[in-house]
Amino acid sequence: MMQKAVLLSVLVAPAMFGAAASAQSARDYVTVVGSSTVYPFTTTVAEQFGKTGRFKTPKVESTGTGGGFKLFCGGIGVQHADMVNASRAIKQSEIDACAKGGVRDVVEIKVGYDGIVVAGSNRTATLKLARKDLYLALAKQVPDPANPQNLIANPYRTWKDVNASLPADRIEVLGPPPTSGTRDAFLELVMQPGCESWSWIKALKDVDESRFRRVCDAIREDGAYVEAGENDNLIVQKLVANPRALGIFGYSFLEENLNQIHGSLIEGVAPTFDSIASGKYPVSRPLFVYAKKAHMDVIPGMREFVTEYVSERSMGEEGYLADKGLIPLPAGELAKVRAAVLSKSK
């Protein structure tokens, strides 16, 4: 008897598995990839959608904006992601990459605003930073104080070296890697303006843009800036454990953790819901979700998911995304976005 049992199981188990593996199953749920900054918002919408709708809950993976676009633009078909979270607008190079992959029609959804904060542990005093200070503290090369026309490798070790009014703590900043949209936005909103404090660099922008980018966008790699991966939650935890360090991430993470960390003032403005919504806080940027139009009719629930995303109860001023720390679009802009999205996704 045992003999037959062994024989049968040895024969049937692999056969069954082979058949199960090769049988193509249809995908009946939406997959979303991309930015870790937008991840908490999209997962919230996904969950709401799953709990109230007739469709399966979309699957959301956090891969970083850049990595997300790579997956998203891979092509049309069930094996490719339907939507991508982005903490910045899509770049021309990505539009080209998408086109190359056959992804031509992409619906852009501007979901709201997020401030980029430079946060520290509640155990330390609030820093008052200028964008120039951050540039000097984090750039790979900075203008030589003696001869500003000359670039030298970043010599600064402590914040006091950068700006005498700052404390003499070692510079240690945990921030996003180049795959992250937050990094792109940080470069654009902090490093470049900081860099432009020098008129010759500012002038460079129009003359030799690639040189300008090399000067302003290169972040130091000597350990003062720690690339902390895509997981912003992890950065929060590390800040709590290591009060000397600062972290760069989205406002929503700050809001969720106000009992542990606080945002530094940038140009004298504290990152708060109101200061970002009103545009007073200088480092804020819009967040986006992109959806493949070609998938809209095919992946069950995708259109409904997009509709849910732009609905009043999620993106609206009193919507649940606002509870999660997303700064909603002004009512007028929201209406425009919604109308555009709904018409494009038809």
Add this chain to the structure above:
Amino acid sequence: MSRTAADTRVLVEKSLRRRYRAERRFRIYGIVSVFVGVAFVLFLFSTIVGQGITAFRQAHITLDVHYDAAALGLDDSSDPALLATANYPAVVRNALRDIFPEAEGRVASRALGALVSVSASHELQRRLEADPSLLGSRERLRFLASADVDQLLKGGIDRTLPEQARPLSDQQIAWVDALTARGQLGLAFNKGFLSQGDSREPEQAGVLGALKGSLYTLVITLLLSFPMGVAAAIYLEEFAPRNRWTDLVEVNINNLAAVPSIVFGLLGLALFLNVFGMPRSAPLVGGLVLSLLTLPTIIIASRAAIKAVPPSIREAALGMGASRLQMVSDHVLPLAMPGVLTGTIIGMARALGETAPLLMIGMVAFIVDPPRGFTDPATVLPVQIYLWADSPERAFVERTSAAIMVLLAFLIVMNAAAVVLRSRFERRW
């Protein structure tokens, strides 16, 4: 020799004190070492249980809700499309405002609404969809409180902190206290933790999805690794000729048992996902990877069990004219079965706790719906623990520990089964 026996005695005596001190010291090192290990076990378990036990009770709020057509923005309850988009949070807020009429204005109203979990709206929607005639009626329902309220009741939020530094405002705490005093807010058994999938809201997050994912994964693992492992063990112990090929196989199996599990993850990623194009995040792929991982464990355990069957039994069977295969299937295998099963259970327990290779094949994702098949996206318990451990909300620390308790409970049951099996069928030859 010039030394006499008496001299020896004196010399020995002289050395004794030092030597006995060394002896005592050595012994103490040993005891301390054992206790370091044991103390750590106890410390770990008490920490986990201390942190996690509270997750099995959850704050609930009892409210009188009024399915008010005006608040819902709904005048016809027969249209399912309208039912799905009605404004349920308003109903919840109204129910709260009935108790605290002083909460006027947008900000206060939102703060009040934040006491109740968003799942309350889903609950209302479900009820109304099930019975549209409820529209306009009133009923008393029990909802989940929000995670912050839950933490406050469990002492996870320090009331003495300045208002900005804690997630609940003074006003909200006053409401919570008032609700508690009225008997409408309190802790009760957390049914949802074992019956729901993952969620972004700590109070709604449950382990069912991960448990089902683990189950599907382990079914695949067992179906593949058990028959193949036993067959391989039988071949190696009973049939394999002693030659280089057999040696190679043996060395390979022993090596594989000690290869880091993450390397198996790389294999899974490259082979199953990239070459065969199987779906990401699927229990099928997870099970395949884990079965390769547990195969060596099962083979080694089964070989040991088969080897322990005394040769006399084999000789007796062969002497009766049985073929080798008959000898194995009629005598050796039944006698070795307890050992084989024990090894299999231990291998399965290891597979249940394995995380690293599953990270490689996309089983780290936010997945709410519990999987319903082998190709649905899923996570497993350890990965869920990993995901929750990374979540910033304080309430997830409690959930993580509770999920660990669930995982450890399963492991303890499996290991206990192995121990019982071993002791019940242990044979002395």
Add this chain to the structure above:
Amino acid sequence: MSAAIDSQSSASPATPAASLPVAEGIKTTGRVTVDNPIICARGVNVYYDDKHALRDVSIDIGRNEVLAMIGPSGCGKSTFLRTINRMNDTIPGARVTGQMVMEGQNIYDRRQDVVQLRARVGMVFQKPNPFPKTIYENVAYGPRIHGLAANRAELDEIVHTSLRRAGLWEEVKERLAQPGTGLSGGQQQRLCIARAIAVDPEVILMDEPCSALDPIATARIEDLIDELRESYAIVIVTHSMQQAARVSQRTAYFHLGDLIEVGETDRIFTNPRHKLTEDYITGRFG
């Protein structure tokens, strides 16, 4: 772990050279005492858990003599040997009652130190058991742990002397740094003897030291035992009656845990008094 010790009396203040009185009604045939004993066993019982392995044994061990213990398997002769240096302590569940007096001191007394006792009463085992170390280190091990040598030269001296006395020096002097396990069986056993005498004990216990050896190696060991008698009291357990006759001066016959008969070796083998002894010696059983 250590065996429970039932010491009814603390050490008697008897003079070292005098034998202790033997209890009335002793069942052993023949004279169990000697004139100048080094060890006196009186009423020794050994239990392994519930099993009564040795019953009420009383016997003296004399200086500079070889005492042979013979008897069928399981008769208790090895057990008795192991009670003399308390090797039974290492066996879980073993319990000893009665007195084993060495120069006025009951070795089962609470105050007796086993380490010191074993330094005085050495032992050689049935199977050669050299340590997994070099030949030199094997012999030097005892002196080292007991602190018998003040410096390297003294230690060298002890090793040299011990190997010489064990009759092994000539064979191994070129390869002292090689592992002891590489020697032949007979050489290994002589190494173990050298190891035992390096500590300079007063008594050497030998538990069937030749049973694992071939006849030539056996003969060498027997010669060695005879030489060693000059300096040590030797107790040897053997299965071979010829060996007992060849090497011993006195012989004790054990049977099922009882000490049946003791006497001069010549007398025991030529004129046994007890029926059981006679049956054994004439080969009627055993």
Add this chain to the structure above:
Amino acid sequence: MSFSASLLLLLALIALGYWVGRSRSLQLVGGAGGIRRLHSLPSYYGILAALWCGLPALLVLALWAGFQDSFISRLVAAGAPAEVLAAGPAHVGLFMNDVRNLLAGSIASESASEAVRAAAGHYIQLRGIARMALTGLLVVIVIVGLAFARARIAPDYRARNAVESVLEKLLLACSTLAVFVTVGIFLSVIYESVLFFRQVPVHEFLFGTTWSPQTAMRADQVGSSGSFGAVPLFVGTAMISGIAMLIAVPVGLLSAIYLAEYATRRFRSWAKPLLEVLAGIPTVVYGFFAALTIGPALRGIGESVGLDVASESALAAGLVMGIMIIPFVSSLADDMITAVPQSLRDGAYALGATRSETIKQVVLRAALPGIVGGVLLAVSRAVGETMIVVMAAGLAANLTANPFEAVTTVTVQIVTLLTGDQEFDSPKTLAAFALGLVLFILTLGLNFLALHIVRKYREQYE
């Protein structure tokens, strides 16, 4: 589902084959009374007949199940609306997904387009034909196999030997799987690694001292320079493993000695299983514990004595990993110590050695090779351990010897590089495979050495 139905049908046919083979053999020798005239027992003729009709049928079934869907899909896709066909194969794939979803009931039929519904109908029709064809084919194969078997069955036909040789081959196939797994692992990491080494020279990877795998994702982006010098990872791995071994070896060894040589049976009977619990706890639990309890605690202690301890210090990860490995070392050492023959201990005791002297100088000396082997296995485990370091060790690729600083390890980097960004041509992703290759070769070498030593040692006392 059609597949499981066919499988059931096939199982029934195999049972039929068994019955036919068995009864044919009996019939040949004139009923149960003539069994002695058969070479083998009737059931063997049955099994043989079952194998003859079952094996080819199973094979056909598996192949059919593998190809049916794609074959039908192609046929159905060919009939897709012209505009879909014109849009390229990707759109056809999406169209088919829609069809499948309609079939699976994932989307309601009224919301599907006319073309999709037509295609779904076509699909169902084709699938019906395919099922019938499959059933027919299976029946034919079984009948042919059965006829063949029935013709071969004769009283002196050695059915048992034939059955057993088939079974033995199956067993052999299972046993070689392990080799294929090893080869598979090797191939799956070597391919990507070669691609990686084409972009980053081997010596730069192995001996470079800067690890910063953050290459630019786009042409218009200035990323970091993206250097792939893995030395900081090796050093970090070595440091954490070293700390772990510093904990695990003395504690594990001493507790093994205590439990094997000193402890009473009762103490041993509860202390040993309790220690072994440590080995059964999933590593993710240790990671959680290290990150949340031990790391901050160490930091607090460091602060109180004026030391600067990073919260994700190598020390925290190493400490917890060491605890995890304790039972691993102790149970192996226990095996080795109990394998030392009692006669060696007796020899030392008889010389008057104390217990600790016996253990230290005789027992341990004898067990040393085995213990070394065990420790090497433990090292390979520490090197490959992932979850503890992922959760507790951090990502900073510091090249440092200070255990209070954060370091990163090979396994952490593999996980970081491979979760998330999934493009398979960037050196960043490929680097993970190169690291995997290094890890695989390293642990393979360690295991090989360790197992060799342990095995040799075991033979010594057997």
